[in-house]
Amino acid sequence: MPEYRVGAGFDAHALEEGVPLVLGGVAFDHPRGLAGHSDGDVLAHALVDAILGAAGLGDIGSLFPSDDPQWSGASSLDLLARAYDDVRAAGWELVNADVILIGEEPRIAGRRGELEQRLSAVAGGPVSVRATTTDGLGFTGRGEGLAAQAVALLVSEPATHGSYAGGRERPRR
Numbered sequence: 468m469p470e471y472r473v474g475a476g477f478d479a480h481a482l483e484e485g486v487p488l489v490l491g492g493v494a495f496d497h498p499r500g501l502a503g504h505s506d507g508d509v510l511a512h513a514l515v516d517a518i519l520g521a522a523g524l525g526d527i528g529s530l531f532p533s534d535d536p537q538w539s540g541a542s543s544l545d546l547l548a549r550a551y552d553d554v555r556a557a558g559w560e561l562v563n564a565d566v567i568l569i570g571e572e573p574r575i576a577g578r579r580g581e582l583e584q585r586l587s588a589v590a591g592g593p594v595s596v597r598a599t600t601t602d603g604l605g606f607t608g609r610g611e612g613l614a615a616q617a618v619a620l621l622v623s624e625p626a627t628h629g630s631y632a633g634g635r636e637r638p639r640r
């Protein structure tokens with residue numbers, strides 16, 4: 468019998484002038500981007516925390532410490548790929564994940580497919596991406612930053628599988 472585990476993730480970063488905006492590994496043409504140790508990609512970071520939480524492997528800060536220069540300016544899709552490698556090594560694979568961007572701008576509706584495709588390819592399973600606002604309330608409502616929430620479901624890989632046999636290809640890094 469396969470086992471299932473669910474995990475949740477949350478992330479937030481400040482919006483700053485003159486910083487490139489990257490969400491879900493996709494570059495957005497926007498006057499402000501997300502400040503952070505890596506590229507500040509809230510979608511990828513929340514997703515990393517969700518899969519790590521589901522696998523009981525801690526959080527993004529313990530895996531990629533912000534005081535470690537190795538991760539300075541790192542691509543968050545690379546962090547996601549590394550985190551999923553750890554999740555797989557612990558015997559789990561992604562069933563699906565759902566990620567919600569919280570903020571007034573940018574509007575991602577026109578690029579949802581692109582975001583979902585990019586995140587799904589790296590996360591090893593289907594990832595849906597949606598967006599919501601907070602009706603002008605709070606730091607996201609005032610445009611001071613963006614936040615994201617994610618939930619991920621993992622299933623245990625049958626122990627008889629010597630190698631990955633989930634049928635979902637993911638690109639080599």
Ligand SMILES: [Zn+2]
Nearest residue numbers: 478507509512
């Ligand atoms: Zn983050």
